[in-house]
Amino acid sequence: MAKPPSLQDVARTAGLSPATVSRYLNGSLSLPPETAGRIDHAIETLNYQPNPHARSLSRGRSDTIGLLVPEIDNPFFARLAAAVEREASAAGLSLMLYSSLNRKERELHYLERLRRNFVDGLIFATNHVDDGELTAAIGRSSNVVLVDEDIDGVDAPKVFSDNVAGGRLAARNMTSAGHRNLAFIGGPEGIMSSRERLAGFREEAAMAGAEVTVALFGAYSIHHGRDALRQLLDWHPDVTGVFVASDELLFGALETLRDRKIPMGGGLSLVTFDDAGPLAFLDPPVTAIRQDVAGLAREAVSALRGRIAGIEDPPVARVPVELVERRSVSPLV
Amino acid sequence: MAKPPSLQDVARTAGLSPATVSRYLNGSLSLPPETAGRIDHAIETLNYQPNPHARSLSRGRSDTIGLLVPEIDNPFFARLAAAVEREASAAGLSLMLYSSLNRKERELHYLERLRRNFVDGLIFATNHVDDGELTAAIGRSSNVVLVDEDIDGVDAPKVFSDNVAGGRLAARNMTSAGHRNLAFIGGPEGIMSSRERLAGFREEAAMAGAEVTVALFGAYSIHHGRDALRQLLDWHPDVTGVFVASDELLFGALETLRDRKIPMGGGLSLVTFDDAGPLAFLDPPVTAIRQDVAGLAREAVSALRGRIAGIEDPPVARVPVELVERRSVSPLV
DNA sequence: ATTGTGTTGTAAATCGGTTTACCGGCATCT
DNA sequence: AGATGCCGGTAAACCGATTTACAACACAAT
Numbered sequence: 001m002a003k004p005p006s007l008q009d010v011a012r013t014a015g016l017s018p019a020t021v022s023r024y025l026n027g028s029l030s031l032p033p034e035t036a037g038r039i040d041h042a043i044e045t046l047n048y049q050p051n052p053h054a055r056s057l058s059r060g061r062s063d064t065i066g067l068l069v070p071e072i073d074n075p076f077f078a079r080l081a082a083a084v085e086r087e088a089s090a091a092g093l094s095l096m097l098y099s100s101l102n103r104k105e106r107e108l109h110y111l112e113r114l115r116r117n118f119v120d121g122l123i124f125a126t127n128h129v130d131d132g133e134l135t136a137a138i139g140r141s142s143n144v145v146l147v148d149e150d151i152d153g154v155d156a157p158k159v160f161s162d163n164v165a166g167g168r169l170a171a172r173n174m175t176s177a178g179h180r181n182l183a184f185i186g187g188p189e190g191i192m193s194s195r196e197r198l199a200g201f202r203e204e205a206a207m208a209g210a211e212v213t214v215a216l217f218g219a220y221s222i223h224h225g226r227d228a229l230r231q232l233l234d235w236h237p238d239v240t241g242v243f244v245a246s247d248e249l250l251f252g253a254l255e256t257l258r259d260r261k262i263p264m265g266g267g268l269s270l271v272t273f274d275d276a277g278p279l280a281f282l283d284p285p286v287t288a289i290r291q292d293v294a295g296l297a298r299e300a301v302s303a304l305r306g307r308i309a310g311i312e313d314p315p316v317a318r319v320p321v322e323l324v325e326r327r328s329v330s331p332l333v
Numbered sequence: 334m335a336k337p338p339s340l341q342d343v344a345r346t347a348g349l350s351p352a353t354v355s356r357y358l359n360g361s362l363s364l365p366p367e368t369a370g371r372i373d374h375a376i377e378t379l380n381y382q383p384n385p386h387a388r389s390l391s392r393g394r395s396d397t398i399g400l401l402v403p404e405i406d407n408p409f410f411a412r413l414a415a416a417v418e419r420e421a422s423a424a425g426l427s428l429m430l431y432s433s434l435n436r437k438e439r440e441l442h443y444l445e446r447l448r449r450n451f452v453d454g455l456i457f458a459t460n461h462v463d464d465g466e467l468t469a470a471i472g473r474s475s476n477v478v479l480v481d482e483d484i485d486g487v488d489a490p491k492v493f494s495d496n497v498a499g500g501r502l503a504a505r506n507m508t509s510a511g512h513r514n515l516a517f518i519g520g521p522e523g524i525m526s527s528r529e530r531l532a533g534f535r536e537e538a539a540m541a542g543a544e545v546t547v548a549l550f551g552a553y554s555i556h557h558g559r560d561a562l563r564q565l566l567d568w569h570p571d572v573t574g575v576f577v578a579s580d581e582l583l584f585g586a587l588e589t590l591r592d593r594k595i596p597m598g599g600g601l602s603l604v605t606f607d608d609a610g611p612l613a614f615l616d617p618p619v620t621a622i623r624q625d626v627a628g629l630a631r632e633a634v635s636a637l638r639g640r641i642a643g644i645e646d647p648p649v650a651r652v653p654v655e656l657v658e659r660r661s662v663s664p665l666v
Numbered sequence: 667a668t669t670g671t672g673t674t675g676t677a678a679a680t681c682g683g684t685t686t687a688c689c690g691g692c693a694t695c696t
Numbered sequence: 697a698g699a700t701g702c703c704g705g706t707a708a709a710c711c712g713a714t715t716t717a718c719a720a721c722a723c724a725a726t
Contacts, residue, residue, distance in 0.1 A: 004449060006712055017676050022714060052451045054712030056386040057681050072418060078411035085405060085432050097430040099418050118385045251614040258616060278610055281584040283591060339682055350706050355684060387682035390711050
C-alpha cells in the first residue's frame, strides 16, 4: 500500500514542473513530441492516475451526478438506476445512488449535498405530494432534473413518460376487445402519473363509447392493488376490464384474483403500467404499457448535462410509451 | 447561486481562526460554552456545510464506498444495492454505484478508482470466472470485500450466502414430499454458487435415498432456464422435482412449462433460489430458498468498514438462507 | 540594433478543509 | 519564587490537483 504517485512525482521524473504536466494533460498546452513523450513515459512507469478529490476541489466540479429514487428495489427504479448509470458512465460521469424512502428529510438532505458540490447535479425522482418545502429547496440549487413524477411549482427540466398516451393505449386495447365497463386502479390521488394515466384512459374510453365507472386511488403498493380490486369486485361486479397503473398494483390485484378464483383474462381483463416485472412469465402473460426507461434515462442525463454546462433547456421532455400486448385482455363476446 | 460559505467565513464571523473552528467541529478541541455558541451561531446563520472534496482531500478518505454489481436491474442485485445503500447510509457513508456488465475491463476500471481513493472501499460482486487478472488487481488494493460470489485466490473478506444449506433445504423439501428423482438447473459451471447449491442438494437428496439425476449448468439467465428445462423434459421425463438455482432460471423454466402445458406443482415440482422476484404472485406461488439480502449487506458493509479501519477480520462470513414454502412442490402419491 | 512573435515552459496562488506544533496566561504545587 | 500543568486558541504546513500570469529563449522582420 505505498502512497500512490502524485502529479509532483510525474513532473519530477519527467524533469518538468507540475504545472506543465497538468496543462499538458488537460490539453491547455501543446508540447514538442520529445517532452510529451517524457511525460507519457513517466505516467506509464509510475502508473499515475490523478487524485479525483484534488481534481474536484480545484475545478469545482466532480464529474459525478446523483440519482435519488424512493426505493432502489422496486423493479422500475432499479431499471431506471441501471439505465442512468449506463448513460452517466457513457458520458464519463460517476453515479451516486441515494434512496429517499419517500421521506422528505432525506430528500432535503441529499439536495444539501448537491448544494455543497458533492455532486454536480441530481436526478430527482419522488412519488409523494409536496407541501412546498421541496419546491423551495430545489429552487435553491440549479442542477436538478425531475424525472418520472412532477413536483408542483418546481422550475427545473423535467422528464416524464407520456402517461396520457399510455392511458389511451390501455383504453383502446380494451375497448377494441369489446370492453365497455372499465375501471382504474391508480397510485396516490394528487400525483401527476395517476392523474394523467387516468385522464388518457378516460378520454379514449369515452371515444369508444365505453365508460370508466370507478377510479380507485391509493399508494403504488401491492397492498393497495389487492384491496382496491377486492372493493372493485364487491361494488362493481359488472366491470370487465381494469387498468392498473403500476406493476405493484398488478401483483396485488393478482392476489385478489387468485383468492377469488377469477382467471385473469377470461374472468377479468387487465392492463398494467411499467412493464418492469416479469410480466411475460405470468399465466397468462399480462399486457402492459411499457415505460421506456432507457429513454427516460437518456433524456434525464442529457438535460442534466445541459444544465450543468449552463445551457438553456427545454422545460419538459415527454418520452413515448409502448403497448406490449400479451394475453391478459380477452375479447368480450 | 452565491458561493457557499467556507470554514474561513465561519471563523471570521465567529471571530476565531479556521483551525479552531475545524478542531471544534471535529471534536479535537473542547471550547467554553460562550465560544462554542459563537461558532454554532455563525454556522447557523451562514448555513455552513463543509465542502466534501476539500475534506476528502485533506483527510485522505471520502466516507464513500462503492458497490460493483454485474447489473443493477436484476432483482437480486437491485435488492442488494438497496440494502447496501441502507447500511452505508446508516453508517454515514455514501454509496457509489457501478455496474460491470460482467466485463472484466469495467471491473478493473473501477478497482483503479478505488486505488486512487475515489472511494474508501469497494463491495465487489461478480459472476463470471476469472483468469487471474482480477485476483491480481484485487490483491493490489486492500479495501475490497467480495460478496455473493467467490473469486478464486483472492485474499479479502468474503460474504456469501450459505449455499450448501440452501441446497439441502431444497432437497429436503422435495424428498419429504416424496420426490426421489431430482434434477438441478444451475448457473455457470465453474462458479461457487452453482457448485455449492448443487453439492448441498445432492448430499441431502442422497440422505433421503433420492437421486439427482441431472445437473445442467449455464448462464444465470432466462434463456438458459428455458432451454435447460426443455432438455431435461426431453431426456429425463421421469424427473419429478427440479431445483432451479436462481429466479431468472425459474422464469425461463416457467416459459417451457407453459409451452408444454405442464402445470407447475402438479406436473413438475420446482424450488428456486433467491426469492427476489414476485414469486408469491405466481400461480401457484413458488417455493424458494430466500437469500437474506439485508444480512449480506450488513455483513459486507461491516467487513468493509473493519477493513477500512484496519481491523483484522474474519475471512469469510456465511449468511443463513431460509426456505420459503409456497405451493410449487406437490406431494408425490 | 530593435522590435515583435511564437515556443516552451515555470512560479505561485488557489480550492477548502485538517492537523501538527506551539504559545501566552493563569492557577496550583513545592 | 520557580516549576508544572491546563485552558483556550493560533500559525502554518499540507492534501494534490488547476490556473493565471509571466519569463526565457529562438528566430524573423524592420
